[in-house]
Amino acid sequence: MTALVVKESTATRTYGPDVSWDHFIQTQPTWVKALLEDVHFFSEDGYSNLWEIAAATENHGHLLAVSDGSVKAHDMSFGWILSTPTGHRLAAAAGPCNGRGNSLRAEGAGMLSVTMFIALMTKYLDLEHLKIVFISDNSELIRRLKVHKHYDDPYPNETLKSEFDVIEQIYKTTSIYGIDATYSWVRGHQDKHTAYIDLPLEAQLNVDADKFAGDFQMTKGKFRPLVFLLPSCDAMLSIRGISITSNYRKQLIRAYVEPEYIQYLQYRFGWPNETIEIIAWKCLSLAACSGSRLRIFRQKRTICGQTIFYNTRYAVKYHQSGGFLASTEALLSYN
Numbered sequence: 562m563t564a565l566v567v568k569e570s571t572a573t574r575t576y577g578p579d580v581s582w583d584h585f586i587q588t589q590p591t592w593v594k595a596l597l598e599d600v601h602f603f604s605e606d607g608y609s610n611l612w613e614i615a616a617a618t619e620n621h622g623h624l625l626a627v628s629d630g631s632v633k634a635h636d637m638s639f640g641w642i643l644s645t646p647t648g649h650r651l652a653a654a655a656g657p658c659n660g661r662g663n664s665l666r667a668e669g670a671g672m673l674s675v676t677m678f679i680a681l682m683t684k685y686l687d688l689e690h691l692k693i694v695f696i697s698d699n700s701e702l703i704r705r706l707k708v709h710k711h712y713d714d715p716y717p718n719e720t721l722k723s724e725f726d727v728i729e730q731i732y733k734t735t736s737i738y739g740i741d742a743t744y745s746w747v748r749g750h751q752d753k754h755t756a757y758i759d760l761p762l763e764a765q766l767n768v769d770a771d772k773f774a775g776d777f778q779m780t781k782g783k784f785r786p787l788v789f790l791l792p793s794c795d796a797m798l799s800i801r802g803i804s805i806t807s808n809y810r811k812q813l814i815r816a817y818v819e820p821e822y823i824q825y826l827q828y829r830f831g832w833p834n835e836t837i838e839i840i841a842w843k844c845l846s847l848a849a850c851s852g853s854r855l856r857i858f859r860q861k862r863t864i865c866g867q868t869i870f871y872n873t874r875y876a877v878k879y880h881q882s883g884g885f886l887a888s889t890e891a892l893l894s895y896n
Contacts, residue, residue, distance in 0.1 A: 578685050582609040589681075592789035596674040597681075599777070600654040611682050614643070614651045621645045623692035623741075626675045627766035629749070630658065630667025630699070631774040636782040637662055639671030640773025643678070648762050653769070654678065655777035659785040660804050668699040669727035671774065672706075676731050680738040692741040696763055698749030706731060706744045723807035726794035733793050 578585040586597050604610035618624050628641035637658035643651045658670040672695055683691055697703055705722075709715075709732045719725065735742040749771065751764040760768070788804040790797055798805040800816045823837055 578609060578611055578681055592791060593677055593681075595659075595789065596656055596670070596677055597654060599656050600652060600678065602652050603650045610651070611686060614682065615686055615688055617645050617649065617651060618688075618691055621647070623694055624651070625694050625696060625763065625766060626672075626679070627696040627747070627763065627770045628668060628671030628675055629697070629767060629770035629774050630664060630669075630671050631771070631778040631782070632662045632664050632667050633778060633782060635662035635784045635786075636778065637667040637670070637785075638774050638777040638782055639667055639674060640770045640775070640777065641671045641675040642766050642769045642773065643675060644762070644766055646762075648765075650769075652678070653773055655773040657777070657781065657783075657785055659788040660806050661786075663724065663807060665699060665701055666724045666727060666806060667774070668697055669702055669724050669731070671770065672697060672702065673727055673731050673734070676734050676740070676742075679740055680734050683738045683740065690739050690741050692743075694743050694745055696745045696747050696766065698747050698767055700746050702728070703744045703746045706742075710742075720794075721809060726788070726791045726797070726806065729793035730791045 582600060582602070586594055586600075589597070602608060602610050604613065614624075623646065625644045625646060626641060627644070628639060631638045631640075637660070638655065639658050640653070640655040642653040645651065654674055656670075656674060658667045660666055676695070679691060679693055682688065695706070705728050709728070713736070715725070715729060722728075734740070745763070747763045747767050749767055751760055752768045755764075757765060757768060786803040787799070788797060788806060798809060798812075800812060805812045826832060827834075827837065
């Protein structure tokens with residue numbers, strides 16, 4: 562029920578993580594490799610400095626592990642940084658996060674990545690009871706991990722909560738590898754109002770982790786619909802090739818209702834597939850659920866030789882100054 566670390570059979574550990582991180586990580590399970598393939602070490606030569614990290618832990622009593630995530634639509638990434646309490650940076654990483662776009666999942670993946678990094682270091686360097694303060698700006702992630710410290714086995718209802726697999730894997734990994742973990746929340750993006758140099762260390766590290774996640778998003782970000790099956794959760798719901806890790810009831814109902822509703826609309830109004838494809842369904846759904854006022858403009862379009870009259874709806878909201886804000890996306894409603 563936790564991470565399986567593949568240890569080489571040779572007693573000399575010729576290619577252990579303290580010798581060649583890149584070679585070592587390729588021998589790990591796919592999900593571990595995805596979490597730790599892009600690790601940067603703050604050493605003089607840029608190579609792994611695991612013994613230095615272990616020594617820093619002993620000297621300072623604990624380390625700070627700050628993680629963050631980035632979400633753009635369904636494209637997700639994470640970043641993390643490991644530091645001493647005095648601010649000496651030791652290691653950092655960035656990587657992808659699979660699944661539907663969700664900030665809890667992206668930030669949880671970052672914390673899982675740094676947790677696995679510490680677990681591998683603990684295993685291969687024969688370390689015991691490393692004390693780590695895990696820090697994130699996601700309050701839900703911190704809250705659930707704090708609560709989990711009071712019980713071992715998850716309750717049935719817990720398994721249906723959003724991103725259960727990631728959070729459970731973090732807890733299981735810290736438990737199995739004897740990591741003395743504490744969790745702390747930090748307000749994110751404090752550099753928007755305060756100069757980086759004037760921020761407290763935890764806020765600086767949060768900015769660093771956010772930058773690692775953002776840079777990965779810019780260069781390698783893409784939608785990865787299927788999540789890896791983690792040892793903590795060996796079953797996963799998938800609908801039309803996309804893993805579902807939250808809002809199970811809503812997603813199951815939607816998967817059944819939406820095709821039936823669209824088929825009914827086509828039958829009721831005689832719409833061809835081309836008409837269905839140009840309707841901004843997501844925008845229409847958001848407008849219908851909000852309390853926004855709508856301005857409606859009557860227009861027409863010719864599709865497949867047919868003239869179709871439709872309303873272009875612009876969501877209009879009151880601004881604090883008393884003016885209006887109109888959304889940039891039109892919502893189509895055919896008659």
